[in-house]
Amino acid sequence: MSVVTTKSRKIPSWKLEMAREIIELTKRYGVFLVVDLTGVPAKHVQMVRKKLNDIAVMRVVKPKVALKALSELDLPVKELETYFTGQIMLVYSHKNPFELAEIIENLVTRDYYSPGEVAETDIVIPEGNTGLPAGPILSVFGRLKIPTKVQGNVVYVAKDTLVARKGDVISPDLASILQKLGLTLKEIRMKIKCAVDGKLVIPGDKLKINRxxxxxxxxxxxxxxxxxxxxxxxxxxxxxxxxxxxxxxxxxxxxxxxxxxxxxxxxxxxxxxxxxxxxxxxxxxxxxxxxxxxxxxxxxxxxxxxxxxxxxxxxxxxxxxxxxxxxxxxxxxxxxx
Known part of the structure; x- marks a missing residue:
């Protein structure tokens, strides 16, 4: 006769601490936003944290741990499951969720486009002095069909030139030129997946209102x-x-x-x-x-x-x-x- 023994798995202390804090913050505030951090640089998160320091508490959480904690508070976890995926952050506040969402979405930082990213708006290279010395860079301008002229061994763009339209994929040449010209054209802002007010779940697209x-x-x-x-x-x-x-x-x-x-x-x-x-x-x-x-x-x-x-x-x-x-x-x- 064989005896089967089972060994219970010990839950890591950090998970228990995270769950405890989520329960405590949810009870204290009642209102929180679920924010998507996918592709958001750390410096942008730090900027938002600093701006919201007096009105909100921000916590980066693990989706499964967060859902387990919220289930203890009898919240609509099944409805929240679709939003609790990937890298997320919970933003707690006593403010109205619509007002809080508007504040967060209006906090913008700028960065350079990377090759393969999609242009959010039309991209125009402005006319004038680029500050770049004449040399191999001229061939890059040529491939992008940007008219140039050289004065005093410095490259000048001859006229404002549209190099990409909204929705176009950024090429390696264009990404390189934008960085060399110091054009930080990509807007970085947090995307709000949903808001929770009490037991009411509000999808992110419903949080945008025309005042x-x-x-x-x-x-x-x-x-x-x-x-x-x-x-x-x-x-x-x-x-x-x-x-x-x-x-x-x-x-x-x-x-x-x-x-x-x-x-x-x-x-x-x-x-x-x-x-x-x-x-x-x-x-x-x-x-x-x-x-x-x-x-x-x-x-x-x-x-x-x-x-x-x-x-x-x-x-x-x-x-x-x-x-x-x-x-x-x-x-x-x-x-x-």
Whole structure:
């Protein structure tokens, strides 16, 4: 009879320490980003770490160890598995994940292109003094079809020259020339795979928002909500203030049209009476100029222009039932303090 013995494998202490720290940081902050470090130079990571020192904690982790640790916190590990691959770093912060992602993606360093890499934008060699002595380098310029001239044994580029378009593969000759000219054209920035806020997982592409469009959408949503609130008389201070003012204006208009005299309507009635009298005088002057009322009657053509000009006023009158821009702006400001 044979006896089979099994030997339990001891977990390395560094893995246990990493898992413990991930659990502790996740409990403390609640929000973290998963950042892809593939191809990111150490100097860029150091720059980002220095910039975020006051607002975030950054930890380079092993994907499997991190997932095991996060499973202890009942997070959606299955959903996170697709993001926890390759070289990754977790960035913890109390900031909103959208704001944190924007900060990180705007931190950029520049480096030289290496042969075989893909151009991120069009590459142009600028006209002017290269600072390079004439010699074998001229043949490299020739192969890249960059027009040159030599002055005082120094190579000059004759004119701005497009040497690669966005998406082109960088050749060894082009990589060499860019380095010799000191053109660090490759932008290095961290790619965010996803964000975790509590138990919510937000894909990296959903973290990019257009602030201007977002603010305009929010403003339009408020305007639509305010108009609806005015129509159904929602008992809110901002709404009631506008509704009361509109009701007062409509009441004054109605009383003036009815000819009812009060201390508040007398001024409006007098203005209306003067306007009506003027219109009557204009009509009388048309048919009885010999009365010498002194009212200037404009030519018919001008009258037509007046009518055309009056149309927008009538349209404006019809639209005046809706909340004005001033009222909406006042309400919008009140909403956000």
């Amino acid at each position: 201007a469009e977002y603010e305009e959408s929010l403003r339009q949503a408020y305007i639509d909500a305010f108009k609806l609130a005015v129509e159904i008389l929602v008992p809110e201070p901002v709404v009631l203030n506008y509704v009361i003012q509109r009701a007062y204006r409509e009441a004054v208009t109605l009383v003036v049209q009815a000819g009812y005299v009060t201390s508040e309507t007398i001024e409006h009635l007098l203005r209306k009476a003067v306007a009506d009298a003027y219109l009557v005088a204009v009509e009388v002057s048309k048919h009885a100029p010999e009365l010498g009322l002194g009212i200037e009657v404009k030519a018919p053509a001008q009258r037509v222009e007046e009518k055309e000009e009056e149309k927008p006023v009538e349209e404006k009158k019809e639209k005046s039932e809706e909340p004005s821009e001033e009222a909406l702006a006042e309400g919008f400001a009140a909403l956000f303090g």
